[in-house]
Amino acid sequence: MTTSMERETISKVRWRIVPLLAGALVLxxxxxxxxxxxxxxxxxxxxLSNAALGFAGGVVGIGYAVAxxxxxxxxxxxxxxxxxxxxxxxxxxxxxxxxxxxSRGELAFARILLGVAEAGFAPxxxxxxxxxxxxxxxxxxxxxxxxxxxxxxxxxxxxxSLLLSQDxxxxxxxxxxxxxxxxxxxxxxxxIVFSFLPDRPADARWLTPPQRDWLTERxxxxxxRVEAAQSQRLGWHALANIWVVLLGVxxxxxxxxxxxxxSFLPLIIRSMGFxxxxxxxxxxxxxxxxxxxxPFWGVWSDRAQRREIVVVTGxxxxxxxxCCAGVLLPSPWALIPLSxxxxxxxxxxxxxxxxxxxxxxxxxxxxxxxxxxxxxxxGGFTGPALMGWASDATGSYGGGLLVGAAPVVLxxxxxxxxxxxxxxxxxxxxxxx
Numbered sequence: 001m002t003t004s005m006e007r008e009t010i011s012k013v014r015w016r017i018v019p020l021l022a023g024a025l026v027l028x029x030x031x032x033x034x035x036x037x038x039x040x041x042x043x044x045x046x047x048l049s050n051a052a053l054g055f056a057g058g059v060v061g062i063g064y065a066v067a068x069x070x071x072x073x074x075x076x077x078x079x080x081x082x083x084x085x086x087x088x089x090x091x092x093x094x095x096x097x098x099x100x101x102x103s104r105g106e107l108a109f110a111r112i113l114l115g116v117a118e119a120g121f122a123p124x125x126x127x128x129x130x131x132x133x134x135x136x137x138x139x140x141x142x143x144x145x146x147x148x149x150x151x152x153x154x155x156x157x158x159x160x161s162l163l164l165s166q167d168x169x170x171x172x173x174x175x176x177x178x179x180x181x182x183x184x185x186x187x188x189x190x191x192i193v194f195s196f197l198p199d200r201p202a203d204a205r206w207l208t209p210p211q212r213d214w215l216t217e218r219x220x221x222x223x224x225r226v227e228a229a230q231s232q233r234l235g236w237h238a239l240a241n242i243w244v245v246l247l248g249v250x251x252x253x254x255x256x257x258x259x260x261x262x263s264f265l266p267l268i269i270r271s272m273g274f275x276x277x278x279x280x281x282x283x284x285x286x287x288x289x290x291x292x293x294x295p296f297w298g299v300w301s302d303r304a305q306r307r308e309i310v311v312v313t314g315x316x317x318x319x320x321x322x323c324c325a326g327v328l329l330p331s332p333w334a335l336i337p338l339s340x341x342x343x344x345x346x347x348x349x350x351x352x353x354x355x356x357x358x359x360x361x362x363x364x365x366x367x368x369x370x371x372x373x374x375x376x377x378x379g380g381f382t383g384p385a386l387m388g389w390a391s392d393a394t395g396s397y398g399g400g401l402l403v404g405a406a407p408v409v410l411x412x413x414x415x416x417x418x419x420x421x422x423x424x425x426x427x428x429x430x431x432x433x
Contacts (some may be wrong), residue, residue, distance in 0.1 A: 009211040013132050014141060016206055020197055021125055021205035022148040027186040029149045030156055031095035032060065032114065034182050037160040037266050037283075038175040040276055045173060048104060050267075054388020056107045057263040058381030062174060063115020064374060071120025072127060072370035078127045085123065085194035092186030095211075099176035099183075115380075119383045123373035127366050130357045131200055134218050136302055138357065143298025143350035150346045155282040156182070157266075160278030164388050223383035226359060244368045247355060248415055251376030253411035254352070257318060258345045259383025260404030261338070272332045290327035290346035302320035308355065308419035314348030315412035318406040326401035379407075 011144065028389075035042075039053050048056070075083040094114040101107045126142070133141055160178055168172035199213045212297045269279050299308045321341030328334035353369075360368045390400035 005211065005214050007206065009215050010133070010137055012211070013201075014144070014206060014216070016204070017132060017197065018141065018145055020193055021128070022145045022380050023189055023191060024084065025122070025125060025145060025187075026148050026152050027092070027189060029119055029152045031091060031180055031186060032065060032118060033130065033152070033262065034095075034156065034160065035098075035111070036263050037164070038178050040266055040270065040279065041167065041173065041175040043235050044084045045175065046101075046107065048370035049144055049388075051385075051388040052104050053264065054385070054386075056104070056111055057384035058116075059108045060111045060115035061242070061381035062118070063112045064075070064119045064377040064380065065415075067116045068123065068374035068377065069367065069370040072123045073366055075120060075124040076366045079199040080124065080131075081194055081197045081199055084124060084128075084197065084403075085190045087117055087121050087124075088186050088190035088193060088390065091121075092183050092190065094183075095306050096180050096183030097303065099172070099179040103181055106174070115377075118372075119377075120370075123369045124372075126353050127369055130365060131219070132215070135222055135227050135354070135357065139307070139350055139354045140295065140298035140303035142353055146346070146350050147291050147294040150287045152287070153170070154288045154291060157280035157283035157287075161277055164276065164280075165395075166335065178203075184367055202300065241364075241368065243359060244356070244371055246418060247352075248372045248375030250411040250414040251372050252379050252382070253407035253409075254315060254345070254348065255342040255376045255379025256383040256386065257322065257379075257408035257411075258406075259379050260387045260400060261282075261322065261341055261345070261383075263384040264387050264400070265338070265342075265398060266336070268329070268401075269335070271330050271397055272334065273330070274332075277310045278330075282335065282380075285335070286342035287346075289339055290343040293343055294346055294350070297347035297357070301354055304351075306419045307351050307358075308415045310351040311355075312412045312415045312419065314344045315408045315415070317344035318348070319408045319412070320404040322401045322408075326398040326405075329396060329398040329401070358380075380405075 035053075035057055042048065043053060071083075071087070087263070091114055094110060096118050098107070098110045098114070101110050125145070129138055129142060129145075159182075163181055164174035164180040166172075166177045169177065170178075201207060201212050204212065207215070254431050264277050266283055269282050270276070274282060289333075297310065297314070300306050304310050318341045321337040321339075321344060324337035325334040327342065329339065356368050356372060370376045386403060387397075387400040392402045393399070
């Protein structure tokens with residue numbers, strides 16, 4: 001039964017840390033994804049092919065590969081406040097600095113640097129939530145944070161179109177304004193995060209002493225149950241744990257399919273015959289729907305007996321949407337299955353990230369989350385590269401969408417097998433009272 005102490009404590013945590021985390025994650029996604037919209041002008045200005053754009057969009061994964069694990073562990077070592085704010089400062093400057101590139105090579109280099117700076121933020125955020133939330137709240141709270149990332153596309157489409165329309169203002173191309181205006185706010189928010197984000201519940205002055213004690217004891221009790229369910233303390237050995245590896249492969253498939261769509265969606269919409277001005281507005285539709293529906297995926301996940309089944313459902317729905325859109329293109333009717341695919345992709349993220357902390361604790365959860373995120377973020381390279389190659393080879397974006405459905409079907413297969421395995425890792429249950 002939920003007590004008044006529990007309700008009040010969790011409510012305070014949500015209202016105090018979720019807005020800051022959501023704002024930072026919104027800028028993280030915006031600064032990483034704005035290349036797709038900038039490409040509407042940038043492609044011609046720099047003489048880039050679809051394959052070159054796909055490579056530039058995906059090469060950010062190299063930066064992730066270099067920095068993901070050490071950056072996530074650094075958050076655990078140095079504290080969320082200092083490390084997250086430092087990452088934000090660096091990637092904000094990298095994003096704004098992309099306005100200075102003048103060739104394919106310079107663009108790729110800028111994207112690699114961006115990947116290095118951003119690598120530890122998203123897995124660090126997931127790890128950070130485990131410091132504050134009992135397991136039965138993580139799905140819905142993470143979904144509420146991620147909901148705002150869906151809003152990125154709702155805002156970034158029209159905003160990006162507006163910035164692109166400023167072509168020539170003060171002698172700068174519209175795509176350059178896009179990177180500058182969307183990159184510098186991250187630098188400003190870094191200072192706010194450094195000033196106001198506490199590292200652990202013990203540092204939260206806005207919790208009363210009884211609330212701090214209750215939250216610390218609940219989290220410690222859940223961690224002890226998870227540790228007791230482990231056959232051994234994993235620590236760094238989590239990097240070789242079979243369940244961690246399988247989740248990494250599944251996440252790779254999910255992000256490959258997600259980036260097949262996300263990195264080329266503005267160009268796909270443009271290919272339907274819409275004007276540049278309409279592309280940004282139409283781009284907002286599927287993400288607005290995904291934002292509205294995302295919290296329901298988190299609640300479903302927290303109430304489900306097997307969270308994996310929630311993710312499997314989303315993966316298969318995404319695959320179906322990609323295939324249907326691939327068949328319908330270049331008809332504008334393809335916007336409907338494309339929207340379904342986007343909704344499913346956004347919805348599966350929060351339920352997926354509740355899986356690792358269910359059987360990992362301490363250093364092992366930091367290492368495991370970092371490895372899974374690292375594996376998945378190779379999808380930031382494989383997805384755009386696959387889409388660029390397939391669309392150039394077939395002469396249409398439909399071929400790339402059909403090919404891009406295969407990885408997420410593989411993810412669904414792996415997660416379904418994990419859901420019905422004979423020995424499942426124990427999930428930390430709420431304490432009584």
